[in-house]
Amino acid sequence: MATEHIKEIQFRKWLSNVVLVPKPVGKWKMCIDFRDLNKACPMDFYPLPRIDKLVDSTSGCELLSMMVASQGYHQLMLALEDRKRASFITPTGIFCYVTMPFGLKNARATYQHLVDKIFRPQIGRNVEVYVDDMLVKSREARNHVADLEEAFSVL
Secondary structure, rough: OOOEEEEEOOOOOOOOOEEEEOOOOOOOOEEEOHHHHHOOOOOOOOOOHHHHHHHHHHOOOOOEEEEEEOOOOHOOOOOOOHHHHHEEEEEOOOEOOOOOOOOOOHHHHHHHHHHHHHHOOEEOOOOEEOOOEEEEOOHHHHHHHHHHHHHHHHH
């Protein structure tokens, strides 16, 4: 079961349960119930962008490209001391996350802070980012490939 995102461990203090959640297509998704851990963690109040401002920023743009960083959270390594807190139990063993999992209270704020920092020179000009959703926008269609290349060079 271990991949590059999780590893088998022996920690026993912080254990979360696995829950299976039905997906709309008739399949199941394995999720970790971090509710107890989230209650114990202080809130990170890093501000998320306002959707209405992001929508307004596209006014007058000839081309837009929308991208979703569906595995973006898994690019962020958890600190060694935090891995024991992101542990969970399954019928086959006890595991912990090595990278940031979905479901942690401050994951969105942490991720937003990172992408704001990475794309700071472009935000408002030709890129908008809302957590793991990224929009590359171009006032003129002829500049769109260059705007995309600039965004991809940062990634």
